[in-house]
Amino acid sequence: MKKKCLCIRYPFRELTLSAYIGHSNGIFSIKSNKLLVKQILLVLALIISPVSITSGTISTNVFLRDSNTPIELVDPNIPHIYQDIMVGTKLKIVVSSDTIKRYWGGDLALEEAYWPYGILTPKEPLPAAGDSSGIYEQESGPPPIKWISFIADGDNVAAGDWFIIDYNAVDTGDYNSVDFNIGFYDYDISWDDPNYYLCFSQVRTRDFNNNTVVDFQDYAILASYWQQTNCSSSNGCEGADLNVDGSVDFDDLMLFCEFWLEKTK
Ligand SMILES: [Ca+2]
Numbered sequence: 001m002k003k004k005c006l007c008i009r010y011p012f013r014e015l016t017l018s019a020y021i022g023h024s025n026g027i028f029s030i031k032s033n034k035l036l037v038k039q040i041l042l043v044l045a046l047i048i049s050p051v052s053i054t055s056g057t058i059s060t061n062v063f064l065r066d067s068n069t070p071i072e073l074v075d076p077n078i079p080h081i082y083q084d085i086m087v088g089t090k091l092k093i094v095v096s097s098d099t100i101k102r103y104w105g106g107d108l109a110l111e112e113a114y115w116p117y118g119i120l121t122p123k124e125p126l127p128a129a130g131d132s133s134g135i136y137e138q139e140s141g142p143p144p145i146k147w148i149s150f151i152a153d154g155d156n157v158a159a160g161d162w163f164i165i166d167y168n169a170v171d172t173g174d175y176n177s178v179d180f181n182i183g184f185y186d187y188d189i190s191w192d193d194p195n196y197y198l199c200f201s202q203v204r205t206r207d208f209n210n211n212t213v214v215d216f217q218d219y220a221i222l223a224s225y226w227q228q229t230n231c232s233s234s235n236g237c238e239g240a241d242l243n244v245d246g247s248v249d250f251d252d253l254m255l256f257c258e259f260w261l262e263k264t265k
């Protein structure tokens, strides 16, 4: 039975007031009773310059690479936990903002344990991220983590789609499925902990002939190995032993049918 990943979530912050309050502290140099000072400054901020206060969220959405078709959620009421995808599936993760918000930064983070199974590749920032925006890759650790970092900046930052990061599901190793978590960091919320995880469970491909669609040609390959029991010593029966128990039988047929006519292009 396939496991479901453990996802940790942190609440979005509804208002982004920290920079404004910090700026006001510098102006007035008030040092006593910090809570009262913040309350006073908050009121002043609301009175003097309400347009300086922005609300909104930076969000992620996941689509098939060649379309705007979103990947379905396991439960529509639980965000960021997605239906199974096959090895070979190509996704795009879109980072968007519903507000004009300059100097925003964040990351997608991939822990070393997941590196053999999927690859994140950044694309050029979209125009709405601003003419001084940036996106880059880096590694850090220990423990080793790969980061796709992005910054929205410039006079022309606009609400909308800001960044696209491609994801390729490349392997499940020796397993019939792998749970896969990608941390999403919003620096306005935390530098230390992900705001949430994008959770995938990726499974072995049913596209045995590697032509990007699961159809009768793949069924014919599975049928050619029907009830064969030495798959572990014969290259996995060309992948037809989907549950990796050494034989091709009804269990594999059921797993195959779950992705009938699935496309990975
Ligand atoms: Ca095929």
Ligand SMILES: [Ca+2]
Pocket: 240, 241, 242, 243, 244, 245, 246, 247, 248, 249, 251, 252
């Ligand atoms: Ca099997």
